[in-house]
Amino acid sequence: MPELPEVEALAGFLAEHLMGRTVATVLPLAVSVLKTYDPPLGALEGRTVTGVRRRGKFLDLTAEDGAGGPAVHLVIHLARAGWLRWREEFPAAPPRPGKGPLALRLRLTGPDGAPGAGFDLTEAGTQKRLAVYCVRDPSDVPGIARLGPDPLDADFTPEAFAALLRGERRQLKGVLRDQSVIAGIGNAYSDEILHAARMSPFKLAASLTDDETRALYATVTGTLGRAVEQARGLAAGDVKAGKRAGMRVHGRTGQPCPVCGDTVREVSYRDSSLQYCPTCQTGGKPLADRRLSRLLK
Structure with a gap:
């Protein structure tokens, strides 16, 4: 998408x-x-x-x-x-x-x-x-x-971002994809953001510390900003290929993580999937590949 x-x-x-x-x-x-x-x-x-x-x-x-x-x-x-x-x-x-x-x-x-x-x-x-x-x-x-704030707008500040997450009991993956919370982020860039932030997709948004919230804000704006610059000026027919080339974990199940070399893993759902790196994001523990899964013990 x-x-x-x-x-x-x-x-x-x-x-x-x-x-x-x-x-x-x-x-x-x-x-x-x-x-x-x-x-x-x-x-x-x-x-x-x-x-x-x-x-x-x-x-x-x-x-x-x-x-x-x-x-x-x-x-x-x-x-x-x-x-x-x-x-x-x-x-x-x-x-x-x-x-x-x-x-x-x-x-x-x-x-x-x-x-x-x-x-x-x-x-x-x-x-x-x-x-x-x-x-x-x-x-x-x-x-x-129903759109939430746009992460490229000037008023999307660290304080505004923190307010969006405050009291949010859902997992980070779902919160980032919710268009009524933040406009424009979907399945692919939520994977990329969480990998760059070294956070589990299943971490609860409300559990973030102030430092983690600031770090995630910087990763959201930085990841999207870089992707926008990379796509700027491309002809319509070249935009898709540019997106695929810029992905580090999304859509790269089974390939080595470009940061640590661990194997990129996947959690599959009925009509979508997410990709992540266990070493970078979940303390080396793979996530159970089922809906509403938690870290394997």
Whole structure:
């Protein structure tokens, strides 16, 4: 799933390619992709893109009519298997709804007034979770309305972070992934953050000392900041590969830890898994590979 650094990179890429250009057509091609009906997607057509930003793991495209009317927002959540593919040219044959991974196509007005470049939203697999919203206010999207603070914002301070964890009786892995607590961190970067902080994913957030909380804050902001810089300027098609290359433990089960050389282990759940290093994070003890597991005695 694209997380904060990748969505930030996509927002930068789209800002470069969309800002100031006019939307020609927006065509939904998967039944499940569009989550709103008012305003209709057609309200975007003929409007100029005036803003592109990231909100947590959401992309928010702002389009205006140039006459002072209310803006319309195209909000995109790529979910686990969704992606954005930029196209300078499209096939001559029109796309077939419901066929293949294509979920939505947006085209801009070209120099000749006809539809030109744009992007496709695609989603692999059978679990269709990619979501598109056409709204007048981004806060009308439930996932955006419940977002916690963004770790790249200036007001995400050590004190604010400590307040988020105070009294939190859940495990660190779950807290970091909770979008209502901190926006933008998912399965991959929570693994990377906890490995860099040398903390067990099952450690209770409320059990952290003041020093541990400050250290975790520095690791959260440092890990995400570095990932954002590494992804900055990449073309949309290169962002995924850049993310994989930067992972130290996530997705690297069975490989040596780059810090200590121990074998990276995994805990599997029904629809996800986490990776960690026993030596760096759990005092050398492997975690039982089952839901709600605890350290093996």
